[in-house]
Amino acid sequence: MPEMDLDAVRAALRVHDPAALLELPEGQWLDAKSAPYELRDPHAVEELAKDVAAFANGGGGILVVGITTRLEQGLEILDKVSSVDRSAVNLDQWRKLIREHVTPAPRGTRVEWSDDGQGARVVYIDVPAQDPGCLFVVAAPVGKKGAPRTDTVAVPVREADGTHWLPRTELQRLLSNAVAASGMPTAQALAEILREAVARAQPEPAVAGPQIGQGLPSRQQEIREAYEQLHTAGLGRPAGEAYVRGPAAMQEFEGGEGQPGWVLCVVGGRAPVAVAQPVWQAIRAAGRDSAGGHPLAVVGYPVPGVDQADRHGPWVVPPDARSVDLDGGSWGAGRLVRSGRGVWRWEPAERLGFIMSRYARNWTTQQPAPQLRVRALVTWPWADTAALQITPGKRQDLERALPHSTLAGAVTVLSRRRxxxxxxxxxxxxxxxxxxxxxxxxxxxxxxxxxxxLSAAVMMSVEDTVVTCADILIEDVSAWSALLPGDAGTQLGLEEVQALLFAAWESAAETLPDAVVDPARMRWSAPPTTELRLSAEGTHDQPSPGLGTLIDLEALGPGEDNVRPEMAVTITRSPTMQRQERQAVLRRALVHMARHFGYVWAEEELL
Structure with missing residues (x-):
């Protein structure tokens, strides 16, 4: 189960991340309901007042409406966000009923929406800790529909994960102790107690809200200085206390009249940033499907982009921003980009490396093995892939497209040039x-x-992670040579290798995914990768002659080992891109690969 205290739950709801509460158990300070109170029913009004008063009497807590629970080892575990229709709840009505039916009205109680903008939407009632000398009461339950009694009261209390009424014997004991402590006759003491209760029940005077940096004493000065640099962006009053997520100190602020609020984000060693709430919600939503922990720990925090005029000074991400750069998360550097339809999507910054995925050797056990394999394999770690399937109609579309695909054309050109x-x-x-x-x-x-x-092949697996692959194979050099004019050579040039890799990558990244889903609609649960691989394989009785025999590598300059059986590179970035951009990325990747495998003089101009 996740470990979150009451302050962490408050912070998650205030930054509109209700899904962060899932897997928490109900308890002394947390209660969940799957659906809103049906306030046309007097019993539901009583239940609302009882729940709020119980938290007020128990040191404070959060009541979240719109999350179902499941029973597990005797505990009610917050299970799924059922979401609440905005038309089903009038927040002002809820606030008014709490003031009218809980005596005295708990100070500082908030009734708010928490909506991540992606379908997870709840209402929460935040009851802060109250004066320990104050007892909160509600009208005694009527037992049947009708007007509540105003001359009797009951005291709800929170015990573990349940709400109960304070027993009558305990009420008698409390009142007796109060009368005895007053030193007055019983009638006079009761009158004084009643007078004080009525005074407490009067509307509370306006009090100052949270202060800048409140809640983080050790970083309060840092947050105040950041606010001074950025308050001209329109940051209003603090909407809650400051809190920490990883290396970042954050605090929410109200916006101007009718304007969205802001989040002030301060990470040590970086310039502070003020992010409009809608953009901040999109940042959090981008990483919520990862198994790597809190969304911000996954996607990271806003950082100035390369186009930022002053990369060391404070900056603002306004509500109409089209993109924001992120770094510091487990996914590595990336950028959140908004489409023309207003949909935000995280995309990784380009990174070149050599870590193979666990799918790299898929579809390589055919016998006899080919003498040369040119491969592009794309891993698509999309969220919510359980329902994805390749329909008969999509399969037919793929079968019709393959004979006219870039992959088929590359194989044809390979022989036509000879x-x-x-x-x-x-x-x-x-x-x-x-x-x-x-x-x-x-x-x-x-x-x-x-x-x-020669062979060309396409493969795709649609399971927990979608994987697409395209291979171009020289199965048998002598068999291919027999089909060519007498003096035609079979060694591939670097230009041909680049064309083959491009065709395989385009097929794996563009043609195959369309058979199952529109990639633009999907969200990532981890960074996507493309693996480009050249491998000289061959049979056990005929060892591979090495890549240097099958491919003319001399243009790369002197290398350490021309009999090397394999070279590969991994590209971390969105696999979907324009053809010209793919060609540029391919050249960079091939140079990176060649240098890593000993061709230290390799340059893009040689490709």
Missing amino acids: GAELPAARWDRGPWRNTPTAVSYTSTIMASDGRRA
């Missing part, structure tokens, strides 16, 4: 699985003696 017309026009299912969650198609060019010469 004087032979060997089109990859026929695509057969297999040799891997074809199910509602898997795709496998292959186009093979055969030699006259039945040997496999």
